[in-house]
Amino acid sequence: MAIKIEKPEPIAAEPNSALADVDALAGSLASEQPEVSEHTVAIEMQKTEQRKAQFADLKDTSGSSFDPGIHVTDSNGDPVTTSSGKLRKRPGRKAGGDAARQPSHIVTPGTPGTSTQNSGQDVSFKRRATGIHAARMLTSVSVMIGGEEWKPIKNAQYGVDEQEGLNEAFADYFEAKEMEDIPPGMVLTMVMLSYAGPRFAMPKTQSRVGKLKDWFASKYFNYKVKKSGGKVQQLKEKAEPPAQSETK
Amino acid sequence: MSHCLIVGMTESGKTSLAKQLSARYKSQGIGVLVLDPMHDPGWTSDYQTDNQYEFMDVFFNSRSCMAFIDEAGESVGQYDKLMTKTATKSRHWGHSVTYISQRGTMINRTVRDQCRHLFLFASALEDCKVYAREFNKPELVEAANFAPGEFFKVGRFVPAQRMKLF
Numbered sequence: 001m002a003i004k005i006e007k008p009e010p011i012a013a014e015p016n017s018a019l020a021d022v023d024a025l026a027g028s029l030a031s032e033q034p035e036v037s038e039h040t041v042a043i044e045m046q047k048t049e050q051r052k053a054q055f056a057d058l059k060d061t062s063g064s065s066f067d068p069g070i071h072v073t074d075s076n077g078d079p080v081t082t083s084s085g086k087l088r089k090r091p092g093r094k095a096g097g098d099a100a101r102q103p104s105h106i107v108t109p110g111t112p113g114t115s116t117q118n119s120g121q122d123v124s125f126k127r128r129a130t131g132i133h134a135a136r137m138l139t140s141v142s143v144m145i146g147g148e149e150w151k152p153i154k155n156a157q158y159g160v161d162e163q164e165g166l167n168e169a170f171a172d173y174f175e176a177k178e179m180e181d182i183p184p185g186m187v188l189t190m191v192m193l194s195y196a197g198p199r200f201a202m203p204k205t206q207s208r209v210g211k212l213k214d215w216f217a218s219k220y221f222n223y224k225v226k227k228s229g230g231k232v233q234q235l236k237e238k239a240e241p242p243a244q245s246e247t248k
Numbered sequence: 249m250s251h252c253l254i255v256g257m258t259e260s261g262k263t264s265l266a267k268q269l270s271a272r273y274k275s276q277g278i279g280v281l282v283l284d285p286m287h288d289p290g291w292t293s294d295y296q297t298d299n300q301y302e303f304m305d306v307f308f309n310s311r312s313c314m315a316f317i318d319e320a321g322e323s324v325g326q327y328d329k330l331m332t333k334t335a336t337k338s339r340h341w342g343h344s345v346t347y348i349s350q351r352g353t354m355i356n357r358t359v360r361d362q363c364r365h366l367f368l369f370a371s372a373l374e375d376c377k378v379y380a381r382e383f384n385k386p387e388l389v390e391a392a393n394f395a396p397g398e399f400f401k402v403g404r405f406v407p408a409q410r411m412k413l414f
Binding site (some may be wrong): 022023025026027029030032033034035036037040041044090 | 250252265268269272273276278301308311312314337339340341342343344364365401413
């Protein structure tokens with residue numbers, strides 16, 4: 001099925017026929033527009049409805065019911081769940097299920113992109129709110145771990161309000177970075193810190209951590225001695241306490 | 249089976265052609281749906297979005313529309329089964345889809361094969377050879393030397409025509 005492509009015959013351009021051509025092109029392409037196959041559309045709709053009916057009683061661990069417009073399905077049309085048992089959602093912003101299927105979702109001519117641009121203020125508000133929430137979470141975790149000293153200072157006389165400053169900074173950052181939710185990794189870290197941090201101040205944990213620290217220090221010391229090779233004696237002498245050397 | 253593929257380098261005129269076509273369709277009373285990740289306000293459309301899932305919802309609940317998918321190399325790509333349906337199934341809904349991409353090879357073969365028309369603007373020689381083979385039109389390699397605005401109108405069963413947009 002080899003074809004010659006080395007020496008094509010040149011085709012002369014048709015100059016100054018641009019606008020007329022686009023009209024003609026649009027006309028010819030529009031005339032080839034296929035007919036709606038109502039039966040196929042009906043069958044597809046029926047399949048979707050059947051799928052919805054089939055999984056109508058299905059609820060995931062968070063209590064959400066299955067919607068093929070929102071949730072991911074496998075090649076057989078069955079819903080896919082995450083490892084935590086929730087229905088896996090399609091990526092990207094959601095259209096809102098059945099409501100999105102109404103013709104009213106088509107915007108009026110001449111205002112393209114309205115659906116995404118009008119929601120700009122809401123999105124900005126959400127980002128700032130998330131940033132403030134993250135700042136408050138940070139201070140509460142800090143107080144939990146570090147104690148009262150980490151409580152944000154508020155002094156009206158000097159115009160200091162650390163919590164407000166943090167809130168603003170976080171809100172600006174979240175807005176600039178277009179973050180609408182706190183990253184799950186950040187939440188996990190904060191929760192772990194708030195759980196583990198205060199316990200390191202407890203006596204039993206402190207003694208065990210101390211022992212562990214000593215064990216690691218001795219291992220590290222042995223390693224350094226081994227690595228230094230010819231200086232082993234010197235290092236050992238340095239390491240031995242003076243009282244022992246006197247007794248020898 | 250009247251889908252179109254518009255391909256060409258940056259600034260070659262492919263989006264200009266698509267926008268002009270969308271305006272013509274609109275003036276003929278045909279519904280125009282646009283999926284454009286770049287939020288270009290230059291389209292004349294009934295519905296425009298940058299979200300492919302919203303687009304698919306509207307697409308499969310409308311009838312007999314002309315749809316334009318800009319940057320199809322990203323949104324359709326090689327493996328997106330959902331977007332591939334816009335080529336394989338949409339004719340039952342009476343839709344015609346125009347895929348716009350810098351390189352046809354960024355879109356999967358199934359979608360390319362469903363396109364009956366090709367508008368080939370200035371492209372790299374290797375890409376032109378691919379179109380020449382797929383459409384069985386050896387003269388398409390000439391598109392490698394095209395100036396901005398020049399393009400080939402190619403049909404599956406008709407000879408290629410060389411045209412100028414601007």
